[in-house]
Amino acid sequence: MELKVSTRSHAGHTVMTIVGEIDLYTAPGLQSEFTRLLQESPTTYVVIDMSGVEFCDSTGMNVLLSALKRLKERGGTLELAAPRPAVRKILQVTGLDSVFTVHEAVPGKLLTAEPKG
Template identity: 85%
Template structure:
C-alpha cells in the first residue's frame, strides 16, 4: 500500500476506513506501507498505524513501514515506534515490481 500527503486529524478517519475495508475484504496478513510520499504524520496518524498493526497481529500478520521521509522517521524515533514497527529505509525490492494498490 502507498500513503501520500498528510496523515492527521482530518485525514486519519479516511485512512482508517480504507485499512478496515482492505483487511475486511481480504485475508491479508502482511502489509507493507510505502510512506515515501507522506509529508506529515501526527499522533492521530500514528494511532491509525498502531490499530492496523494490532488487527494484523491478531490474525498472525505483520505491518511494515517503508521509506518514511526524515520528518516521519524522526517522529517514529522520538515516540519509540521505530522499535514497534519494522521500518525499511526504502521500499523492499520485491515490491517494486508489483502493481500499486
C-alpha cells in the same frame, strides 16, 4: 491537504502507498482504507510506503498502531517503508521505530505487486 491511498497486492503481500498528510482530519479516511483492505483481502503482510507522507501526527500514528494490532491478531505483520526525515523523527521520538519494522525503501520483492485503487 488531501490524503491519497493506493494499494498493490500480490500473493498475500500488500503495499499501501500513502501520499499527503496524516492528521486529525485525514486519519479517519486512512482508518477506513485499512478496514476495507482487511475485509476484502486475505493479506497478512502489509508494507506502507510512506515516501509521500509529508506529516504524520499522533492521530496518524494511532491509526498505524491500530492497523498493526489488527494484522497481528490475524497472524500478520505491518511494516513501514521510506519515511521522510520528519516522519522518521516522530517514529524515533515516540519509540515507534522499535515497534514497527522500518525499511529504507519498499522491499524489492513487493514491487511486482498488482496495482489496486
